Amino acid sequence: MEADLQAHVAFFLSGKANTPDLEVIDRLELRPALFAAYRDLTRLRYDFPLILVAGQPDGIYVESLSGLIDGILDKIAHGGDADRIRKHVLRLERHIRAQAAAVKEGKLSTLWDKAAEELGKNDKPVAESLARARANLKIDGEVVDCDGAMPNKLIGHVWALAQARRARRFGEIVGRLVIKLSEILQADFANSNAGRSAANLERTFGSGPMDKFDFDVMSKLLCRSAPKENLSRSRKQRIESLLETLRAQRFFRSPHSTSDPFNFAFDSCGDAILAYRERLPKAIELAKAMAIGELEVRGEYSEAKHDRLFESFGESGLDPREMDFFPDYLVRVQAERLPGGELGALTEIMSLNLPIKVLVQTDDVIEESPIGNGHLAFALRSRQLARMALGMVGVFVVQAPASALYQLRGKVMRGLDYSGPALFSVFSGVAKGQGCLPPYLIGAAALESRVFPAFTMDPTAGDDWASRFSLEANPQPELDWPIHRVRYEDANGQSVAEERPFTLIDFVACDARYGKFFAAVAKSHWGDWLAEAGRLIGNEPRGDIDHIDSVPSLLMVAPDNRLQKVIVIEKIVREARRCLSMWNSLQELGGIHNSYTEKRLLQEKVAWEESGKAILAASAPTPETAPAAVPPPSPAVGAASTESEADKTSDEAYIETPRCASCNECVQVNGKMFAYDGNKQAYIKDLSAGTYAQLVEAAENCQVAIIHPGKPRNANEPGLDELIKRAEAFQKTEV
Numbered sequence: 001m002e003a004d005l006q007a008h009v010a011f012f013l014s015g016k017a018n019t020p021d022l023e024v025i026d027r028l029e030l031r032p033a034l035f036a037a038y039r040d041l042t043r044l045r046y047d048f049p050l051i052l053v054a055g056q057p058d059g060i061y062v063e064s065l066s067g068l069i070d071g072i073l074d075k076i077a078h079g080g081d082a083d084r085i086r087k088h089v090l091r092l093e094r095h096i097r098a099q100a101a102a103v104k105e106g107k108l109s110t111l112w113d114k115a116a117e118e119l120g121k122n123d124k125p126v127a128e129s130l131a132r133a134r135a136n137l138k139i140d141g142e143v144v145d146c147d148g149a150m151p152n153k154l155i156g157h158v159w160a161l162a163q164a165r166r167a168r169r170f171g172e173i174v175g176r177l178v179i180k181l182s183e184i185l186q187a188d189f190a191n192s193n194a195g196r197s198a199a200n201l202e203r204t205f206g207s208g209p210m211d212k213f214d215f216d217v218m219s220k221l222l223c224r225s226a227p228k229e230n231l232s233r234s235r236k237q238r239i240e241s242l243l244e245t246l247r248a249q250r251f252f253r254s255p256h257s258t259s260d261p262f263n264f265a266f267d268s269c270g271d272a273i274l275a276y277r278e279r280l281p282k283a284i285e286l287a288k289a290m291a292i293g294e295l296e297v298r299g300e301y302s303e304a305k306h307d308r309l310f311e312s313f314g315e316s317g318l319d320p321r322e323m324d325f326f327p328d329y330l331v332r333v334q335a336e337r338l339p340g341g342e343l344g345a346l347t348e349i350m351s352l353n354l355p356i357k358v359l360v361q362t363d364d365v366i367e368e369s370p371i372g373n374g375h376l377a378f379a380l381r382s383r384q385l386a387r388m389a390l391g392m393v394g395v396f397v398v399q400a401p402a403s404a405l406y407q408l409r410g411k412v413m414r415g416l417d418y419s420g421p422a423l424f425s426v427f428s429g430v431a432k433g434q435g436c437l438p439p440y441l442i443g444a445a446a447l448e449s450r451v452f453p454a455f456t457m458d459p460t461a462g463d464d465w466a467s468r469f470s471l472e473a474n475p476q477p478e479l480d481w482p483i484h485r486v487r488y489e490d491a492n493g494q495s496v497a498e499e500r501p502f503t504l505i506d507f508v509a510c511d512a513r514y515g516k517f518f519a520a521v522a523k524s525h526w527g528d529w530l531a532e533a534g535r536l537i538g539n540e541p542r543g544d545i546d547h548i549d550s551v552p553s554l555l556m557v558a559p560d561n562r563l564q565k566v567i568v569i570e571k572i573v574r575e576a577r578r579c580l581s582m583w584n585s586l587q588e589l590g591g592i593h594n595s596y597t598e599k600r601l602l603q604e605k606v607a608w609e610e611s612g613k614a615i616l617a618a619s620a621p622t623p624e625t626a627p628a629a630v631p632p633p634s635p636a637v638g639a640a641s642t643e644s645e646a647d648k649t650s651d652e653a654y655i656e657t658p659r660c661a662s663c664n665e666c667v668q669v670n671g672k673m674f675a676y677d678g679n680k681q682a683y684i685k686d687l688s689a690g691t692y693a694q695l696v697e698a699a700e701n702c703q704v705a706i707i708h709p710g711k712p713r714n715a716n717e718p719g720l721d722e723l724i725k726r727a728e729a730f731q732k733t734e735v
Helices: 002-014 065-076 079-103 108-120 124-135 150-190 198-204 215-225 233-248 269-298 303-311 341-351 380-390 409-417 439-448 504-509 512-517 570-589 595-619 665-669 692-701 720-730
Strands: 022-024 050-053 062-064 141-144 329-334 356-362 366-368 376-378 396-401 422-427 455-457 483-489 495-501 518-521 530-532 551-557 563-568 674-676 682-684
Touching (some): 002 551, 002 563, 050 065, 062 150, 079 108, 079 124, 108 124, 150 233, 150 422, 233 269, 269 329, 269 341, 269 356, 341 356, 380 422, 380 455, 396 409, 396 439, 504 551, 504 563, 504 570, 512 570, 518 551, 665 674, 692 720
Parallel strands (some): 356 422, 396 422, 530 551
Antiparallel strands (some): 050 062, 396 455, 483 495, 518 563, 674 682
16 A cells, blocks of 8 residues: 555656556546536537527527527427427437537528428428427527637627628718718709709709790799809818718728728738728728718808818827727637737737727647746636736726637627727637547636636726626636536445536646646555545645655546546646636636635624623623523524534534634535535534545634544544544644
């Protein structure tokens, strides 16, 4: 046993598997135990594939296939045949999902009809159910699965709809101005001698027999009686110039335009900035024409007043209200292209508040660090980019793996509608070393492991961080790592259920490129020292081989569903600590476990307790006036025990609840054994819900040393001798 421990510690520290019971996992095709249930996503109901809804700029722009099917079933699955219809339509959904995963593209109507034809070919009841469902299909659009092309398609689709709404509003304004200004010129011409000429009268009089009508006489009569208040030469020239500018604009396609519109979608930040600068004078000229045109249409333009005012129009650029009339620019770029000039251009976009939306897609979040020597960098570029964007005022930021984009679809639309710069940092899940794992699962794992956390910064949501910044799309955002239950059968065929965190270590273990950092342990060499890796990440690193008594391990599953225990080298544990530290920083930005707030609360709590002690001391009765003792009240059901410390014995585990600093350490160890009372102070809720090892671990993690493990309840628990020795430092000393 001692030899096994030393061999495993040696691998932990050096990464060298020098014994036959250890095998590096780079060729074993293992996956974390929490992934075991997700081998074939086409048979599961989840957000993907998505339908990019066409033709609805003001309506639903993206829909989940599962959500669409549920909506249709709500309409048609009623009565005695409801179960049959539901079963048939859900079969159709699985078929469409499989098609989308295979062909990667296609319209919903096409995939639907193909699937319905195949399923209902020789089955009339199925055909009837699917026909009823098809009659209630009211939308269509491209079907996209969660793959490397999806972020580009989704962002491009939503951006195009946002521009369509702007184009419609712009067209209404410019179209009205063109008509009204043209009418002013037409009225002026109609009142001129040229407009009242015999030839023009005959041309505009209409159809019908005009043989006996003398247009020359009519022209003379009209010219003698015509008003002399025609447009001034300067006003006529101004209106003609306005019409020329409005008709020549190339920012939107319009029936009044005489040129093809500009392109606003780019694959380079530098190209987008160059186009913006080249077009800015034309945008200023058009905005100026629109402002003057409004005054002319209302008859309010005064040359004495407005000529000088409009001479300096746009010298400082256009303000956000004026820029809101124009299209936004879209840039879609790969993260690996950012170093160098592209990063500088992106920084310029954000710092100058240019109306440019940028999608930065990351395909691999595990890469060699710039310092080399085997060091790894996890989401290095995206972290730098996101931190930079958060530090700039007025940038709308959405960071998320592609698997979470549907969940954040409302924020995506708000970002693309936003008048200033917006950054969309997306991890596609298409990593090089993930083997057969689908991108959706890899993206979800990056989110769960805090390697690529999701967050949003919405400058329009309020004036403070609490309003603008959100971590709501992350699983269990209040915890260091999400906790999930894993079920398996032990060597005796008994079902075992454990709660385990999903950490950066689990995420890296999915990648065959880094299998050399992990070693599977032969089952005959498993021991109590193989501790759950997530529990050890928060411990202080210990590099002295003579004092290491536990080695971090993961539960993984082989292709044949056999459970494996895998140990990991210290380098990955250090990276997990760094990842956790960065996640804790994001939590503080999001108002979760804010260190300033918790420190202030602790200070207030101590001050309140000291004040209470002083009041009690001042009001304590003298022995002569002391009242008769009364029995203490019974504790309320579900509340923390109020039993005094004097009544405790050294055999009982207990917590000094009034001294609890609400640090969450014990609850994170076992949320069923430990709980908070109404004052958010910890107590032992159920000793039978955990092990003595968890009691000791919680005592060691407690920041104010108020957890006393007592004596073990289960004499057969492994490793008791060591646990009792560790617990001695936390037992209550009898006086």
